[in-house]
Structures are given as C-alpha cells and as structure tokens.
C-alpha cells in the first residue's frame with residue numbers, strides 16, 4: 001500500500017518532469033559558461049588532479065583507491081568533467097555503474113569524495129557558484145555509483 | 153531557570169556532538185559518522201522539527217546517511233517587542249528515513265502578562281513530540297525535478313488549560329499533520345521548501361487548539377527560500393500562514409529573514425529577524441531570534 005502510493009506520487013512527478021524536459025528541448029545551444037569559468041579543458045584537468053590527490057590523502061576513502069591506476073583515473077575524470085560541462089570532449093571510460101561495480105560504495109564515502117573535490121576547488125580558487133555547476137552534475141551519479149542506493 | 157535549561161541543552165549537545173563522533177571514530181564504527189554534506193541537515197525550527205526557524209523542511213535532522221544515525225540538541229531564544237520565547241529540545245535521525253524530536257517551548261509574557269491580566273512574567277509552556285518520515289527523494293542526489301518529500305506529525309500539549317479555555321480555545325493539546333517538500337537547485341545555489349500543514353493550533357498551539365470562531369483542521373502553508381553563499385553560510389526568508397480561530401484576538405502570518413552559519417557538522421548558529429504580527433491582541437511582535445544547534 002505504502003510503496004504503491006509512493007509509486008503513484010513518483011510517477012506523477014516523472015510525468016511532469018518529462019513535459020518540462022520536452023519544453024526544454026528548444027534551448028538546444030549547449031551552455032559552455034561553466035566550462036569557461038573553470039578555465040576550460042586545462043582548468044578541469046587541474047580539478048581532477050587536485051581532487052584525486054585530496055582523495056588519496058583522505059583516511060575515510062583512500063583505501064578504496066589502493067589498486068587504482070591513478071594517472072588513468074585522473075585522465076578519465078578530466079574528460080568526464082569536460083563532457084559534463086559541454087566542453088569539446090567525449091567521455092570514453094566505463095559507465096559509472098560498471099566502473100564502481102562490486103565496490104560497495106556507501107553514501108558517506110560518496111559524500112567524502114564530494115567534500116574532497118569541493119576542497120580541491122577551493123584550493124584552486126574556484127568560486128562556490130562555479131563549483132556547484134560541476135557538483136550539480138556529479139551528485140546524481142550517486143544513484144549509479146552507490147550500489148545500495150542513495151536516498152531513494 | 154530558562155538560562156539553566158539553555159545551558160543544560162548546550163552542555164548535553166556538546167557531549168553528544170563531540171563525544172559520540174569521537175567514540176565512533178575510535179571504534180571505526182560508521183553508525184554515528186556524519187556522512188551527509190554540511191548544512192544538508194538544516195537547523196531546528198521553533199517546534200523542534202528539522203527545518204528553518206519557523207518552517208518545516210523535508211530532510212531528516214542530523215547528518216546521518218541511510219546507513220547511520222544522526223542527532224542533535226538545540227537552544228533557541230527569541231526576543232519580541234513584548235514577549236520572549238525560549239525553546240530547547242533534542243532530535244534524532246534514523247537512517248535518513250525517520251526523525252523523532254522532543255521540544256519544550258516557553259512563551260514568557262514578561263511585563264505584558266500583567267497588562268493581559270495573567271500576571272507579570274506569566275509563562276506558557278508547550279511540549280512537542282514530533283515524528284517525520286522521508287517518503288522519497290534526496291536533496292543532493294536528485295538534481296532533476298524530483299524534490300525530497302517527507303510527511304510528519306507533531307503532538308503538542310500546552311499547560312494552563314483553564315486559561316486557554318477561558319480565552320476561547322477548545323483544547324490545550326492537538327496534533328498537526330504536514331507534508332514537506334524540499335528542493336536544492338545546486339546549479340543556482342538555491343534551496344526551496346514548501347510545506348502543507350493541517351492544524352487547529354492557535355499561535356502554533358501556545359494559545360491552544362481550535363477556537364470559538366473555528367474549530368476544524370485547516371490547511372496552512374509554510375514556504376522558505378534560501379541562498380547558499382558558501383558551503384557553510386546560508387541566508388533566506390520564510391513565510392508561514394496562520395488561521396484566526398479565536399474571537400478575542402486576530403492572528404497574523406509569520407515571517408522571518410535569517411542567516412545560518414554551519415561552523416562544522418557539530419555546531420550551527422542561526423540569527424534571524426522575525427515578524428510575528430499580533431499575538432494575544434498585542435500588535436507588531438517583531439524581534440530577534442538566535443538559535444544554536446549541536447549534534448552530529
């Protein structure tokens with residue numbers, strides 16, 4: 001009963017969202033203002049680099065990266081960030097679900113990584129509103145990365 | 153007495169807020185880790201529920217994720233033109249799903265109590281037990297159109313039942329029911345909250361429930377708009393509609409403008425300008441509101 005009501009309410013929201021999205025399709029020109037505010041491809045590569053360095057120094061999550069190929073990870077992240085902000089890049093890595101399968105990433109670990117990237121962007125003197133343009137694109141990935149769910 | 157309760161709450165908070173996470177870290181347990189992002193637990197409103205100052209928000213209080221428990225205590229002081237309000241209470245958030253709260257509100261009529269025929273310094277005391285359940289959605293992870301939505305109730309009981317009856321209230325206790333939706337637009341750093349409340353309360357229950365003019369549940373609205381200046385500093389405004397159930401006095405909508413500073417996940421401070429209109433025939437009840445929350 002409870003889950004049924006929830007499903008109905010959620011469906012109503014999704015239907016409304018679909019309509020809104022359809023209206024949005026008109027605005028086809030990709031918005032590159034955030035990409036530019038980060039300093040383009042190079043600026044985003046610095047965010048990936050500094051962010052992962054912070055992650056590797058974070059006792060809450062660094063162990064998860066013990067076996068990782070760090071230069072490769074930084075490269076993939078930089079192109080992912082660039083693509084997310086409508087830059088001239090294509091992300092060619094694994095899907096977020098595939099890349100994190102079997103890691104059992106918990107919500108707190110996901111947020112720890114987000115905090116590390118916020119601090120990295122602070123280090124690089126990126127203004128809070130610009131940071132949020134990227135964070136707003138990364139936050140929804142929790143649904144794919146956290147196998148046990150993220151706030152459903 | 154009030155100062156005593158306030159300092160009690162703050163001490164308790166310091167113990168809860170600082171000792172528990174320290175213990176949790178020591179034992180490498182994750183049950184009490186503050187795993188959510190700074191400020192996403194909101195603060196504690198005047199009824200003890202997770203929200204703003206006078207509005208109710210959807211997020212479950214504290215910093216616990218779906219795998220953890222969060223909790224906090226708070227002390228709030230509001231100095232109005234003729235009255236003052238103190239609240240203290242505690243809240244716990246279970247697995248980012250359920251919030252349980254207790255709040256004591258003391259409404260001190262001060263010198264105005266004499267003028268109202270109650271006696272100088274006459275104080276109404278209200279206990280609120282609250283429960284909230286998050287239905288769906290997540291403030292941070294849902295950046296599409298889906299908001300975070302919760303439903304809850306508050307059981308409220310106010311003392312001096314005889315006086316409340318004498319001014320026309322039908323009851324000294326009552327239950328409010330609400331549905332709250334919160335939406336964080338991260339790409340524009342804006343947080344919007346909207347709450348629909350079913351209530352019979354007069355001045356949130358300080359003047360009892362139901363009245364000689366109306367004695368049925370009426371829908372009321374609470375809205376809040378906030379701007380995130382940084383990870384730790386939020387400014388915003390709130391609006392809360394109210395019914396006028398009592399014949400002897402009108403009741404106005406409540407408004408606030410506030411700034412909340414989240415020093416870290418253990419301590420936050422809220423400072424607000426509040427405008428509560430007419431309370432018990434005394435007009436223009438504006439003033440300053442200060443609230444401290446300590447937790448994890």
Ligand code: HEM
Nearest residue numbers: 061064065068069076077093094099105109110113138141
């Ligand atoms: C918004 C959050 C996150 C994003 C955008 C992200 C993105 C990525 C990307 C693009 C890759 C590379 C995929 C590939 O090689 O094809 C990757 C791999 C990886 N991620 Fe994440 N990730 C996030 C969160 C996390 C979290 C929270 C953890 C663990 C605590 C984690 C652990 C890993 C590990 C261990 C790898 C594999 C590295 C390797 O094998 O070389 N990630 N992630």
